[in-house]
Amino acid sequence: MATDAQPIARAGGFYEELPAGCGAYKFYLDGAWRESSSGKQVSISNPTTQGVAFRVQACTPAEVDLMFEAAKAAQKPWARTPLWKRAQALHAAARLMREHPQPIADALVAEVAKPRKDSMAEVIRSADLIDYTAEEGVRYLGEGKLLTSDSFPGNERNKLCLESRVPLGVVLCIPPFNYPVNLAVSKIAPALMAGNAVVIKPPTQGSVAAIHMIQCFHRAGLPPGVINLATGRGSEIGDYLTTHSSAGCISFTGGDTGIAICKKASMVPLQMELGGKDVCIVCADADIALAARSIVKGAFSYSGQRCTAVKIVLVENAVAEELVDQVLEGVRQLTVGSPEDDASITPVISKSSADFIESLVHDARAKGARLRMDYRREGNLIWPLVVDDVTEGMRLAWEEPFGPVLPVMRVEGVEQAVAHCNASELALQGCVFTRDVERAVRISDAMETGSVQINAAPARGPDHFPFQGFRASGIGSQGIRNSLQMMTKVKSTVINLATPSYTMG
Numbered sequence: 001m002a003t004d005a006q007p008i009a010r011a012g013g014f015y016e017e018l019p020a021g022c023g024a025y026k027f028y029l030d031g032a033w034r035e036s037s038s039g040k041q042v043s044i045s046n047p048t049t050q051g052v053a054f055r056v057q058a059c060t061p062a063e064v065d066l067m068f069e070a071a072k073a074a075q076k077p078w079a080r081t082p083l084w085k086r087a088q089a090l091h092a093a094a095r096l097m098r099e100h101p102q103p104i105a106d107a108l109v110a111e112v113a114k115p116r117k118d119s120m121a122e123v124i125r126s127a128d129l130i131d132y133t134a135e136e137g138v139r140y141l142g143e144g145k146l147l148t149s150d151s152f153p154g155n156e157r158n159k160l161c162l163e164s165r166v167p168l169g170v171v172l173c174i175p176p177f178n179y180p181v182n183l184a185v186s187k188i189a190p191a192l193m194a195g196n197a198v199v200i201k202p203p204t205q206g207s208v209a210a211i212h213m214i215q216c217f218h219r220a221g222l223p224p225g226v227i228n229l230a231t232g233r234g235s236e237i238g239d240y241l242t243t244h245s246s247a248g249c250i251s252f253t254g255g256d257t258g259i260a261i262c263k264k265a266s267m268v269p270l271q272m273e274l275g276g277k278d279v280c281i282v283c284a285d286a287d288i289a290l291a292a293r294s295i296v297k298g299a300f301s302y303s304g305q306r307c308t309a310v311k312i313v314l315v316e317n318a319v320a321e322e323l324v325d326q327v328l329e330g331v332r333q334l335t336v337g338s339p340e341d342d343a344s345i346t347p348v349i350s351k352s353s354a355d356f357i358e359s360l361v362h363d364a365r366a367k368g369a370r371l372r373m374d375y376r377r378e379g380n381l382i383w384p385l386v387v388d389d390v391t392e393g394m395r396l397a398w399e400e401p402f403g404p405v406l407p408v409m410r411v412e413g414v415e416q417a418v419a420h421c422n423a424s425e426l427a428l429q430g431c432v433f434t435r436d437v438e439r440a441v442r443i444s445d446a447m448e449t450g451s452v453q454i455n456a457a458p459a460r461g462p463d464h465f466p467f468q469g470f471r472a473s474g475i476g477s478q479g480i481r482n483s484l485q486m487m488t489k490v491k492s493t494v495i496n497l498a499t500p501s502y503t504m505g
């Protein structure tokens with residue numbers, strides 16, 4: 001495991017070229033790892049020790065310009081590279097990621113305090129996602145449509161319209177800290193497969209994992225310029241990137257920053273996956289043991305730092321006591337500690353995040369909520385907490401803690417639960433537990449969220465499923481095929497015939 005501020009890479013290894021002489025990781029421009037002319041570095045904090053985990057270069061606007069120039073120059077030849085060869089390059093990157101996963105996983109442990117096993121799972125899931133995208137891309141992008149003019153009134157069959165999908169140009173990819181590798185490749189792989197070039201700005205916490213991941217694409221032999229990676233704080237270079245005239249698409253996952261980006265961006269396609277306040281509705285006829293198990297896993301995996309975490313339970317009064325008892329039983333089994341020890345609950349990403357979570361707990365307690373265990377915090381580590389009897393007037397009813405705190409609201413009936421779900425600004429996912437599948441479908445239809453899970457906690461995966469948020473939770477849809485679609489545009493080529501095509505024979 002890397003000690004504070006020491007690069008992970010070992011001499012002579014696959015990742016040897018990534019750290020610069022000064023110990024800060026290099027950025028990636030036009031096929032080469034480089035040091036920034038800024039001479040400035042950004043420190044990445046280790047959420048567990050609160051020391052400096054790593055340092056990366058603070059890229060300058062001029063370097064961002066060079067990335068977009070390199071990407072634009074590389075994009076056309078890349079788009080003309082046969083689909084099967086693009087797929088081969090992606091498969092090669094995925095293979096290298098599987099062959100050299102440990103430094104990527106180690107970086108995740110150190111930078112974002114993701115438990116060791118989950119960190120490795122993120123790397124392998126990412127390699128699988130790349131492979132699947134290559135396979136899906138070969139099929140999906142290799143197909144087109146033929147339309148004939150004679151289906152529209154007044155036309156003969158003398159026009160043949162060939163509809164195909166063409167790339168957007170340069171896709172700007174901005175993933176969040178909680179999946180710096182997986183939510184990076186879920187943007188990069190479809191962008192590349194569709195013939196785009198990429199500029200990626202990884203989250204500051206998570207940059208080093210992303211840098212190692214990019215090395216797999218580099219070593220896979222992608223042409224220079226096809227991928228470029230800019231490091232630096234979003235607050236410093238973010239606006240410059242998102243308003244860049246050469247960005248042909250912005251694919252962003254994160255919080256409210258995404259809403260600000262939508263207001264500033266020019267007329268380019270936006271793929272936005274933003275926050276979630278995922279409700280879990282538990283009906284009186286539910287399998288309570290299943291619901292409780294799913295809630296504990298759904299709410300507390302990666303310490304609740306998932307947009308798809310269960311962020312409020314809405315349970316019918318009749319079974320509330322039984323459900324909460326079983327949830328509490330499950331929460332007591334969770335281990336609390338460091339990501340290196342694979343604890344279930346690890347420190348949240350930053351002090352400011354821990355302070356925010358704490359403010360939600362204080363607000364709920366002050367307004368009469370019942371804390372079902374003692375509130376406990378040490379540094380960024382917050383012990384898992386169930387907050388019962390939450391009511392509409394509490395911030396916890398509406399805001400996402402992005403931490404290991406689970407609000408429970410007891411409701412008169414399902415109508416009240418659905419109304420609460422639909423009154424939320426955030427509308428990513430939701431779930432419903434009931435044994436009555438017809439009722440589940442009716443409830444699902446009434447819930448105005450991007451996805452509804454029936455009898456399971458919210459989740460993005462499997463990664464080829466469509467994944468989207470309504471209202472303030474996003475624009476567009478992810479999922480492998482949907483991302484391929486969003487990172488291309490439709491092109492029509494119309495063949496005009498002098499005589500209708502069906503006049504011979």
Ligand SMILES: NC(=O)C1=CN([C@@H]2O[C@H](COP(=O)(O)OP(=O)(O)OC[C@H]3O[C@@H](n4cnc5c(N)ncnc54)[C@H](OP(=O)(O)O)[C@@H]3O)[C@@H](O)[C@H]2O)C=CC1
Nearest residue numbers: 176177202203204233234238254255257273274275276307
């Ligand atoms: N719907 C979904 O799929 C998901 C949603 N989320 C949501 O994301 C939030 C937590 O993630 P977090 O990483 O903190 O989110 P942020 O919105 O703070 O950051 C996301 C990314 O945006 C970058 N960024 C910051 N400022 C700007 C800017 N002005 N212009 C462009 N980019 C910028 C960040 O870089 P830097 O780190 O340098 O600041 C980071 O790479 C939660 O609200 C969560 O619900 C998270 C994961 C998935």
Ligand SMILES: O=C(O)[C@H](O)COP(=O)(O)O
Nearest residue numbers: 305306307308459460461
């Ligand atoms: O960013 C997130 O939190 C994810 O998109 C959720 O993914 P998961 O459901 O696979 O954890």
